[in-house]
Amino acid sequence: MGKLIWHDLSRYISITASVYAVWASFWGMLFRKFFWDFIGGILRNPGGIQPSPKVQIFITLIVKFPVVQSVAMLLGFMMIALEYPLPMLKGSAVHRSLPLRVVLLTFQSFLTVLFYQVALPEKFKTAQESGELLLFPSEVHEIEDTGVEFEVRLCVALQNKPVERTSEGEVVLSKGANNTAVKKDPFAPPYVPQLYVGDLSLEDADYGKTDYVVLLNKFSVVPHHFLLVTKEFRPQTSPLLPQDLVQTYLLLLAARQANKRYIAFYNCGTNSGASQSHKHVQFIELENDGPPVERLARRATLEVAAFAISTLPYANHVFRLPALSANYLPKRAEPDSPSPLSCHFSTLSYRPCAMIPTIPPDSPSYNVVLTLEHMHMIPRRREAYKIEETQELISVNSLGFAGMLLAKTKDSARSFRGVGLESVHELQVAGTCS
Numbered sequence: 470m471g472k473l474i475w476h477d478l479s480r481y482i483s484i485t486a487s488v489y490a491v492w493a494s495f496w497g498m499l500f501r502k503f504f505w506d507f508i509g510g511i512l513r514n515p516g517g518i519q520p521s522p523k524v525q526i527f528i529t530l531i532v533k534f535p536v537v538q539s540v541a542m543l544l545g546f547m548m549i550a551l552e553y554p555l556p557m558l559k560g561s562a563v564h565r566s567l568p569l570r571v572v573l574l575t576f577q578s579f580l581t582v583l584f585y586q587v588a589l590p591e592k593f594k595t596a597q598e599s600g601e602l603l604l605f606p607s608e609v610h611e612i613e614d615t616g617v618e619f620e621v622r623l624c625v626a627l628q629n630k631p632v633e634r635t636s637e638g639e640v641v642l643s644k645g646a647n648n649t650a651v652k653k654d655p656f657a658p659p660y661v662p663q664l665y666v667g668d669l670s671l672e673d674a675d676y677g678k679t680d681y682v683v684l685l686n687k688f689s690v691v692p693h694h695f696l697l698v699t700k701e702f703r704p705q706t707s708p709l710l711p712q713d714l715v716q717t718y719l720l721l722l723a724a725r726q727a728n729k730r731y732i733a734f735y736n737c738g739t740n741s742g743a744s745q746s747h748k749h750v751q752f753i754e755l756e757n758d759g760p761p762v763e764r765l766a767r768r769a770t771l772e773v774a775a776f777a778i779s780t781l782p783y784a785n786h787v788f789r790l791p792a793l794s795a796n797y798l799p800k801r802a803e804p805d806s807p808s809p810l811s812c813h814f815s816t817l818s819y820r821p822c823a824m825i826p827t828i829p830p831d832s833p834s835y836n837v838v839l840t841l842e843h844m845h846m847i848p849r850r851r852e853a854y855k856i857e858e859t860q861e862l863i864s865v866n867s868l869g870f871a872g873m874l875l876a877k878t879k880d881s882a883r884s885f886r887g888v889g890l891e892s893v894h895e896l897q898v899a900g901t902c903s
Contacts, residue, residue, distance in 0.1 A: 480552050483574065487548035490581050494542035496591070497584040498535045500727040503527045504584055531584050532726070541580040548573050592666060593693050596685050601663040604689045610882065618761055620873045623882045624690050656698045656747040660684065666695060671716045679712045686751065690875065696749045697733075703748040706738050709837060714844075717750050718790075721841050730755045732763075734867035738834025740849040742866025753868075759840055761872025766843045785870070788844045836867035845870070856881060 506520040506528070520528055530536040551564060551573075558564045596602035607624035666683040680700040697717060709717075717733045724731040735750045736743035758764075765778050766787050774789050834852075838845040847870045853862040863881050865874065876882035 483548060483570070484552045486574070487545040487552070487577065490545035490577050491542050491549070493581055493584075494538040494545065497531075497538040497541075500729070501532045501535060501538075502584065502727065503531045504582065527583060537580050537583050541577060541584075544573055544577040544580070548577065593685055593689075596663040599663045601661050602685055602687055602689060604692065607690050618872075620761065621876055621882050622690060622873065623876050623879065625877065625879070654702065654747050655687070655745065656682075656684065656696070656749060657702065661687075668700075669697070669716060671712050671719075679710075679716070681716060691753050693754045695752050697752065698747060698749040705736070705743045705746050705748050707748060708737060708833070709735055709750070713748075713750065714839070717839055718841070720752065721839070724752075724754075725841060730758070732760055732871065733839040734871065735837040735839075736866045737837065738849065740834035740852040741836050742852055742864050742869070751867075759842075760838065760868075762838065762845060762870065763840055763843060766845070783870075784848050786846045788846075790842055790844065836870050838867050838871045 503520065503524060506524060527537075531538065548570070550558060551570060554564050563569060593602065597604055605624050605626040607622045607626075610621045610623065612619050612621055660682065661684075664685045664687060666685060669681040669683060670678060671681070672678045682698050682700055684696045684698055686694040686696055697713075697720065699713075721731055721733060731752050731754050733750050733752050759767075762778070762781075762785075765780065766789075769776055769778065769787070776787055776789070778785055778787060834849040836845075836847045836849060838847075847867075853864050855862055861878070861881055863876065868875065
């Protein structure tokens with residue numbers, strides 16, 4: 470009886486390990502990373518670990534071509550076929566072979582520890598199943614306006630999300646530190662375990678160390694929506710600092726290396742569409758090659774780094790980022806010398822108020838949309854658009870100016886077609902393109 474129990478126990482452990490190997494290999498194909506790249510690697514500042522040339526073979530077989538993940542998945546299926554035997558294998562010499570199992574499990578274990586299984590999709594699913602994260606169902610409609618295929622996402626369920634406004638229709642930001650008369654800051658510790666992804670830290674020669682926390686967005690309209698939040702309370706009305714932009718860029722770069730396309734956006738100020746007072750940058754995953762406004766920026770043939778998209782009817786300022794190259798991110802850490810990436814964003818950080826006349830110097834409100842190619846900035850003078858027929862207020866944040874508007878009712882979605890997206894946007898900003 471004892472031998473039977475140990476036999477079944479080992480069989481169930483083998484099946485469990487093999488099922489996990491198949492599942493991990495699947496996600497390892499989507500998010501490709503050699504787990505041991507830090508051995509012999511060089512720490513770049515910023516940029517993270519540059520793998521040693523000695524492990525280039527693993528980078529090729531895991532990141533460039535998912536050979537290791539494919540073989541690990543195949544071995545997993547073979548073990549499942551042996552332990553939960555297929556009719557054609559049951560009772561055969563292969564099925565009874567213990568050495569074969571030892572060899573397959575050994576290779577399976579070796580291969581699965583080589584690649585990194587990113588947890589964000591699974592973390593998002595777990596948080597949703599726990600009830601701590603709410604994913605509101607929505608549907609997307611495309612509307613062509615001003616030569617752009619804008620996206621209008623209709624999400625009726627968002628009508629139940631409370632939004633506090635002033636008598637003038639402006640959103641009231643929830644207060645954060647040093648204000649005990651209002652509700653708790655949702656981005657302050659202790660963090661909700663189901664929403665907590667991890668900590669990040671960035672050291673810069675000019676600005677020192679800055680700590681961040683990555684959290685899943687509790688109220689999500691699209692899957693895998695996450696936030697980069699400053700650990701120390703900083704107001705959402707403050708501009709993005711160079712270290713904020715560098716860390717945001719590095720997250721976008723990490724997503725690209727994992728064959729995923731994300732955009733980042735920041736709502737700065739009371740008229741920008743922000744709903745929380747604790748400084749945070751948001752990230753959403755895209756299914757195509759970028760937001761609609763990014764396609765317009767790519768068409769611009771100007772050789773200057775800063776320009777405006779003249780076909781848009783509202784003030785906009787676009788900064789073209791240097792093309793990704795081996796020289797753009799430094800290959801080794803030099804504490805006494807800032808990196809090119811940091812220097813570039815340090816230069817951009819002074820432009821919103823000092824060099825863009827349409828952004829007022831006192832308590833500015835503006836939207837930022839960041840991709841790996843461009844940074845878009847849009848000055849704001851109003852937070853919401855009022856539909857005259859229904860007197861409904863439609864909040865417009867950075868995604869609206871990325872070409873991705875959000876409607877909470879079918880009437881408001883239809884109104885976008887009636888009044889035109891051009892009118893909705895034109896009323897939100899001060900100044901015009903030139």
